[in-house]
Amino acid sequence: MKKILILCTGNSCRSKMAQAFLQHLDAGLYVRSAGTQPAHCTHPLAMEVMEEAGVPIRDLQPHDVKEFTHEEWDFVITVCDHARETCPAFVGKVKHHLHLGFPDPAQAKGTKDEQLSVFRATREHIALTFSEFYHQYIQESHGYEKRL
Numbered sequence: 295m296k297k298i299l300i301l302c303t304g305n306s307c308r309s310k311m312a313q314a315f316l317q318h319l320d321a322g323l324y325v326r327s328a329g330t331q332p333a334h335c336t337h338p339l340a341m342e343v344m345e346e347a348g349v350p351i352r353d354l355q356p357h358d359v360k361e362f363t364h365e366e367w368d369f370v371i372t373v374c375d376h377a378r379e380t381c382p383a384f385v386g387k388v389k390h391h392l393h394l395g396f397p398d399p400a401q402a403k404g405t406k407d408e409q410l411s412v413f414r415a416t417r418e419h420i421a422l423t424f425s426e427f428y429h430q431y432i433q434e435s436h437g438y439e440k441r442l
Contacts (some may be wrong), residue, residue, distance in 0.1 A: 305329030
C-alpha cells in the first residue's frame with residue numbers, strides 16, 4: 295500500500311481536496327494531509343465545492359505535520375509554496391518529495407458566488423493534477439509491481 299502525505303500551510307482547503315480526490319481514486323491508498331500551521335477547521339467553501347463534486351471532506355479535520363513525522367512515506371507532496379519552503383524541516387523518512395502548487399482559494403475576495411467560483415476552479419485543477427499524479431506514479435507502479 296502506497297503512503298502519501300499532502301502538505302499545505304493551513305490544511306483547510308487544497309491539501310484536503312487533494313487527499314479526498316486520491317482516496318476517491320483508490321481506496322487502497324493510505325493518504326493523509328497536514329499543515330505546517332494548521333487551521334482550526336476545514337474551510338466551509340472547500341467543503342461546499344467538494345460536496346458538489348461528490349467527494350466530501352466534511353469529516354477531514356486539519357492536522358499538524360508533526361503528527362506524521364514518525365511515519366515512513368512513499369510520497370510527501372506540497373501543494374503551496376509556503377509549505378514547500380518549510381518542508382525541509384519535515385524529518386520523517388520519505389522516498390519521494392514532490393511539489394504540485396496551487397493558488398490558495400481562501401485568499402479569494404468578492405461575493406460568496408465569486409469566492410465559490412475560485413474554489414471550484416481550484417478543485418478542478420487539483421482533481422486533474424492529482425489524477426495525473428495517480429496515473430503516472432501510483433497506477434503505473436502497481437502494474438509494474440504486479441508484473442514482477
